Amino acid sequence: MLIRIRRAGDVRESEITPESLYLSRRLFLAGGAAAALGLSVNPARAEAALRALGPMRKSAFSTAEERTPYEAVTNYNNFYEFGLDKEDPAAKAHSLQPRPWSLRIDGEVARPQTFDVDDLIAKTPLEERIYRLRCVEAWSMVVPWVGFPLSSLLSRVEPTGKAKYVAFETLHDPMQMPGQNKEVLEWPYREGLRLDEAMHPLAILAVGLYGRVLPNQNGAPIRLVVPWKYGFKSIKSIVRIRLTERQPRTAWNVAAPDEYGFYANVNPDVDHPRWSQAKERRIGDFFRRDTLMFNGYGDEVAQLYSGMNLRRYF
Amino acid sequence: MRPSLDKTVLFIAASLPALALLWLVPTDGLGVNPIREGMHYTGDWAIRLLILALAITPAAKVSGAKKLFRYRRMIGLFAFFYGLLHVFTYVVLDHFFDVETIIKDIAKRPFITIGMGVFLILLALAVTSTHQMVRRLGARRWQALHRLVYLAGVGAAVHFTLSVKKDITEPLIYGAIIAALLLARLLLRYELLPRLKIPAVRGEPVEP
Ligand code: HEM
Numbered sequence: 001m002l003i004r005i006r007r008a009g010d011v012r013e014s015e016i017t018p019e020s021l022y023l024s025r026r027l028f029l030a031g032g033a034a035a036a037l038g039l040s041v042n043p044a045r046a047e048a049a050l051r052a053l054g055p056m057r058k059s060a061f062s063t064a065e066e067r068t069p070y071e072a073v074t075n076y077n078n079f080y081e082f083g084l085d086k087e088d089p090a091a092k093a094h095s096l097q098p099r100p101w102s103l104r105i106d107g108e109v110a111r112p113q114t115f116d117v118d119d120l121i122a123k124t125p126l127e128e129r130i131y132r133l134r135c136v137e138a139w140s141m142v143v144p145w146v147g148f149p150l151s152s153l154l155s156r157v158e159p160t161g162k163a164k165y166v167a168f169e170t171l172h173d174p175m176q177m178p179g180q181n182k183e184v185l186e187w188p189y190r191e192g193l194r195l196d197e198a199m200h201p202l203a204i205l206a207v208g209l210y211g212r213v214l215p216n217q218n219g220a221p222i223r224l225v226v227p228w229k230y231g232f233k234s235i236k237s238i239v240r241i242r243l244t245e246r247q248p249r250t251a252w253n254v255a256a257p258d259e260y261g262f263y264a265n266v267n268p269d270v271d272h273p274r275w276s277q278a279k280e281r282r283i284g285d286f287f288r289r290d291t292l293m294f295n296g297y298g299d300e301v302a303q304l305y306s307g308m309n310l311r312r313y314f
Numbered sequence: 315m316r317p318s319l320d321k322t323v324l325f326i327a328a329s330l331p332a333l334a335l336l337w338l339v340p341t342d343g344l345g346v347n348p349i350r351e352g353m354h355y356t357g358d359w360a361i362r363l364l365i366l367a368l369a370i371t372p373a374a375k376v377s378g379a380k381k382l383f384r385y386r387r388m389i390g391l392f393a394f395f396y397g398l399l400h401v402f403t404y405v406v407l408d409h410f411f412d413v414e415t416i417i418k419d420i421a422k423r424p425f426i427t428i429g430m431g432v433f434l435i436l437l438a439l440a441v442t443s444t445h446q447m448v449r450r451l452g453a454r455r456w457q458a459l460h461r462l463v464y465l466a467g468v469g470a471a472v473h474f475t476l477s478v479k480k481d482i483t484e485p486l487i488y489g490a491i492i493a494a495l496l497l498a499r500l501l502l503r504y505e506l507l508p509r510l511k512i513p514a515v516r517g518e519p520v521e522p
Contacts, residue, residue, distance in 0.1 A: 072346040084481055087345060137479070139347055184481045255480065274423055274476070276415060283346050287410060 050212040053126060053146050061202055061300075062130035068141035070210050072283050077217045078135065079236060080184055081170065081177035088179075089217035096176045096237065098213075098220035107167070107242035110158035117221045121207050124148045128211075129204055129225070134266045134295045136230035138288075140280045145225050146208035151199040159195065159243050166198040167191075167248035168224060169240040177237075185251045191224065191235035192248035192262065194304075202227060202300055205238075228297040230264045261314040265305070266295035270314045324385055328392040331359045332399065352403045357477075360396035361470045364436075365491055367393050368467050372498040376507060387443055390463070394440040397433050425476035432469040435462045464499070467492040 079089040082096075099118060106112035130144045154166070172188035174180040180187045197203065206225045207214060214220040219236025226233050232252050242248075252260035259273055268278045268291040279288040294301050305313075317325075335355070338344050344351040367390040374382040409416055419426045439460055441447070448456045471489035475482050501507040 076346045080480070086347070137350075139350070182481070271422075274425060276419065278415070279412075281347070281349065281408075286349075286407075288408075288412075 050215060052212050053121070053208045056126040056128045056146055056211075059127045059129050062128065062144075063132060063142060063296075065130075065132070065142045067130060067144055068283050073141060073143055073209060074215050074217060076141075076283065078137075078231065079179075079217055079219070081179040081187075081189065081237075082217065083179050084184065090215075092178065093216035093220075095178060096171075096216040096220065098216060098237070101221045101239075103222060103238060103241070105153070105157045105241045105243075107244055108160045108163035109243050110160055111156070113157055115153075117207070120153075120222075124152070126207070127204075129206075131225060131227040132295050133225075133227065133231055133234075134280060134291065136232055136260070136264070136272065136277075138275060138277065138280045138291075140282050140291075142282075144210055145204065145206040146211065147204040147206035147225065149201055150203045150205050150224065151201065153205060153241075154198060154243075157243075162245045163243035164195055165244045165247050166193050166195055167242040167244050168193075168235045168238050169242075170235055171237050171239045186249075186254050188239075189235060189251045190249055190254075191233055192244075192250050193226065193233075194247075195243070196304055197226070197301075200301060200304065202297060228266060228294040228301045230260075230266060232260065233264050263305075263310075263313050265301075265310065265314075266291065267293060267310055267314065269293075270311055321384070321388065324388060328363065328389065331355075332396070349403065349407045353400065353408065356396055356400035356403055357474070360393055360400050361474060361488055363389055363393035363396055364463075364467055364470055365488065365495070368463060368492065368495045372495060372502060372507075375502050376498070391440055391443060394436040397436050401433055425473050428469050428476070429473040432466045432473060435466040435469070439463060439466075464496055467495070 075090045076086045077089040078086065079093065082089040082092040101117040103115045103117055103120070104112075105115070126146050126148060128144055128146055130142060132140060133143050134140045150166075168191045170189040171177060172180065193203070203224070203226050206219075206223050207221060209215075209218060214223065219234075219238075222238050223236040224234045224238065233250075247262060250260075250262055252264075253262050266277075271277050277291055280291045281288050292298070335352075339348060339352075342348070344355065367386060370382050370386040370389065374380055405411065405416060420430050421427070439462065442451065442456065442459060451459065468489075471485060471492050474485035474488060478485055498507060
């Protein structure tokens with residue numbers, strides 16, 4: 001089950017094929033078994049090789065922990081725009097058209113702008129950030145993202161003195177995102193950060209993983225990654241960023257305010273009403289491990305919350 | 315006594331979801347988070363067989379196919395078996411005997427508390443499912459005890475509903491089926507549903 005994908009630089013197209021064939025054959029077998037039982041495992045699918053991203057710097061923020069295999073990162077996703085099961089996004093996200101894509105940034109800024117995402121990728125120095133990802137459902141992964149600090153983009157639009165929060169919105173297009181035909185969440189998916197959180201160097205906009213552009217199911221073509229917060233904060237397929245004076249609405253907080261707070265910082269001491277957050281299962285592990293405060297990024301981010309009651313502002 | 319053909323077929327059919335695990339697990343058929351998927355898989359089969367067991371009595375009474383009663387115990391025991399696999403997955407695979415966490419879970423989280431209650435009912439019914447137990451308890455008391463199966467059904471539906479993060483359509487469908495079966499039972503009791511009078515099948519306890 002360990003499928004190693006090499007760094008972008010040294011993978012040639014011809015080398016991709018055997019691997020994706022192998023993958024689709026294996027998924028086909030499992031899919032057959034599952035289909036016989038009415039289980040939903042994604043069907044065989046020979047994924048077209050995704051474009052490799054250009055040179056990228058390494059980052060001191062990266063963890064040295066073992067990376068979760070590409071196959072797991074791209075086949076086990078929460079992306080309700082494509083269905084509620086973890087396998088749905090991989091099976092159904094082909095209807096999303098991530099290119100061309102524009103990203104609008106406005107609100108309390110001096111220079112509102114619309115960016116073409118590929119243009120942005122070409123003109124922005126990229127970094128690899130290998131981060132832990134902790135889902136609110138008590139599982140975790142280690143993902144080698146490719147992206148750039150959110151702060152670099154926000155600085156370019158020059159937030160005004162009134163800007164206190166940053167609001168993000170996913171694409172709203174039920175043709176491309178059929179899950180939006182069902183009212184499971186308030187569409188479009190919305191997320192938000194305090195401006196100082198958004199300006200923190202750990203917060204990035206990711207445009208790729210494992211050296212290649214983002215697969216659709218992982219939030220192509222551009223998504224947020226805030227590694228010290230539960231995964232649902234890291235909004236996918238972003239079309240709009242707005243700087244605001246007031247705390248913005250966020251999808252899960254609207255859906256279940258007692259279960260999902262605006263902050264949603266990873267915190268082993270504050271349980272979800274229906275399960276404990278003290279431990280987590282790293283995908284691929286048998287034993288659960290202890291969940292770390294701020295997902296292990298406390299040294300970097302704890303000062304953002306000094307003096308705050310994190311039980312109240314969960 | 316040789317097992318009859320129909321019961322053998324039923325036994326094999328009800329074992330298939332468990333046997334499938336022997337294949338699904340090594341082929342990664344449960345996906346990359348197999349323990350969590352295993353919780354769902356075993357929970358789903360436990361509630362399905364429980365519903366099937368609950369359906370036997372009304373189905374037999376309304377249709378007059380009294381032969382159906384012959385299968386009730388086996389189906390009920392399979393419901394318990396999948397419930398046992400479910401609890402095993404939780405205690406051994408998910409939490410690896412982390413007793414502290416498990417006890418906290420049971421005490422603090424209503425959906426786990428209810429699941430536990432349902433499991434205890436199924437356990438009690440399984441333990442008292444033999445003919446010998448019917449005799450020892452007396453038909454009346456045995457029957458009173460085994461009516462708890464309806465509580466188990468309702469509890470299982472509530473447990474399922476509370477466990478879901480978003481979109482409770484599926485558990486509500488299961489819940490509606492259980493509610494319908496309960497209603498059928500009440501209607502039968504007050505002779506509001508057409509039914510054929512069926513004498514008890516020899517050797518198998520039958521509710522009035
Ligand atoms: C001590 C007893 C039990 C415990 C601790 C327990 C625990 C759980 C847990 C942790 C989940 C998964 C929640 C999630 O991750 O989404 C679950 C789901 C479920 N359980 Fe139980 N359970 C118990 C007994 C039962 C029994 C006896 C039944 C049925 C007769 C049952 C039926 C279900 C069903 C149908 C689901 C949902 C499966 C799905 O989402 O597809 N549980 N249970």
